[in-house]
Amino acid sequence: MSTMTHAVHDTATMVRRALKHMLRYPSMTLTMIAVPVVFLLLFVYVFGGTLGDGLGGTSGGREAYVNYVTPGVLLLAVVGTATATAVMVSVDMTEGIMARFRTMRIFRPAILTAYVIGSMIQTLLCMVVVLGVALLVGFRPNAEPVEWLAAAGMFTLLVLAVTWMAVGFGLTARGPETASNMPMPLMLLPFLGSGFVPTGSMPAWLGEFAEHQPFTPVIETVRGLLLGTEIGDSAWAAIAWCAGITVVCFVWSRSRFNREPAP
Numbered sequence: 001m002s003t004m005t006h007a008v009h010d011t012a013t014m015v016r017r018a019l020k021h022m023l024r025y026p027s028m029t030l031t032m033i034a035v036p037v038v039f040l041l042l043f044v045y046v047f048g049g050t051l052g053d054g055l056g057g058t059s060g061g062r063e064a065y066v067n068y069v070t071p072g073v074l075l076l077a078v079v080g081t082a083t084a085t086a087v088m089v090s091v092d093m094t095e096g097i098m099a100r101f102r103t104m105r106i107f108r109p110a111i112l113t114a115y116v117i118g119s120m121i122q123t124l125l126c127m128v129v130v131l132g133v134a135l136l137v138g139f140r141p142n143a144e145p146v147e148w149l150a151a152a153g154m155f156t157l158l159v160l161a162v163t164w165m166a167v168g169f170g171l172t173a174r175g176p177e178t179a180s181n182m183p184m185p186l187m188l189l190p191f192l193g194s195g196f197v198p199t200g201s202m203p204a205w206l207g208e209f210a211e212h213q214p215f216t217p218v219i220e221t222v223r224g225l226l227l228g229t230e231i232g233d234s235a236w237a238a239i240a241w242c243a244g245i246t247v248v249c250f251v252w253s254r255s256r257f258n259r260e261p262a263p
Contacts, residue, residue, distance in 0.1 A: 007109070010106050010107040010110040011107065011109075011113055011117075013110075013114075014110050014111055014114030014115075015113075015114045015117045017118075018088075018115060018118025018119070019118050019121065022118065022122050028084045029084075029122060031080065032077060032080040032081050032084060032122075032123075032126045033077070035077075036074070036076040036077045036080065036126075037133050039076055040069070040070070040133060040134060040137065043069050044062060044066045045137075047065075048062035048065040048066060048069075049061050049062050049065075051196075051197065052065030052066075052068070054197075054201070055198070063138055063140075066137055066138040066139050067139060067140060067227055068223070069195070069196055070131070071195070071219045071222040072190040072191075072193070072194070072196050073130065073134065073190075074127050074130055074134075074155065074222070075158070075189075075190045075195060077123065077126045077130050078127070078155070078158060078162050079162070079183060079186045079187045080126070081119055081122055081159075081162075081166075082163065082166035082169075082183040082186060083166070083183045083184070084119070084122070085115060085119040085166035085170065086166040086167075086170040086180065086182055086183055087170065087176045087179050088119075088170065089167055089169075089170025089179070090169075090171075090173045090178070090179035091176050092170075093171060093173075094175055094176065111257070112167055112254065112257055115167050116167060119159075120159050120160060120163055123163070124155070124156070141226035141227055142226075142227065142228055143226045143228075147226065148225075148226070150225050151222045151226055154218060154221050154225070154235075154238060154239075155222065157238075157242040157246075158238075158242050160242070161243075161245035161249065162186070164245070164246055164249035164253055165183075165245060167253045168249050168253040168256060169182040169183060171253055171256035171257055172256055189214070189215040190215055192209065192210055193210045193213055193215045193216035193219060194210065194216050194219050194220060194223075195219050214242075214245065216234075217235070217237035218234075218238040218241070218242070220232075220238075221234045221235045221238045
């Protein structure tokens with residue numbers, strides 16, 4: 001068996017393990033869907049009428065706000081999956097499964113790669129469900145097929161970056177409880193960006209942070225692709241953020257994984 005064949009076979013086996021783990025514990029997947037859906041329904045039906053009127057433009061109200069808020073809600077699904085990934089990696093670390101993998105004839109990069117691929121599949125499926133709910137409550141994008149593909153590519157880049165970060169959290173955490181808390185600050189970023197209200201409505205100091213944090217350019221890019229709003233240089237900023245986070249977290253995760261455990 002060639003090295004390439006061995007690598008592909010081991011990666012496929014480990015991805016299958018990650019997906020079986022997802023099916024065995026469906027409550028985690030249901031939670032990752034339920035949280036953004038609850039936020040979507042809360043903001044659209046409770047706050048949407050008032051917040052939609054504050055957006056300006058020719059139309060307002062709940063119909064305008066559901067279009068505005070959906071890209072930010074989709075990012076909450078990404079953050080929720082990061083928590084699940086960090087916990088899964090931490091459980092394997094603390095229960096000795098990772099140590100067992102180290103002693104087996106497994107293509108070592110396949111172990112971490114499988115976590116990432118499995119989690120990305122889970123995240124994208126959850127986002128499709130959340131998007132379906134958004135369409136049911138009034139989300140009305142006007143994107144062409146190419147723009148839908150570009151938006152999907154943007155989300156895929158973000159999911160890749162956040163998933164590698166979550167793997168690093170799981171490898172670093174002292175236990176699953178700690179791992180579940182480490183991604184929590186990411187949950188605030190859509191709220192402290194343009195996910196739920198325009199950054200121009202914020203105080204100047206907070207608006208500066210909101211404009212230059214990683215999630216805002218992603219939200220603005222997706223919103224522009226799906227709804228035809230102005231994108232500007234947000235797409236390049238979003239790609240740069242995603243690429244930078246992916247590279248840094250990949251190197252960090254690999255370093256933590258290759259570090260021999262203390263005797």
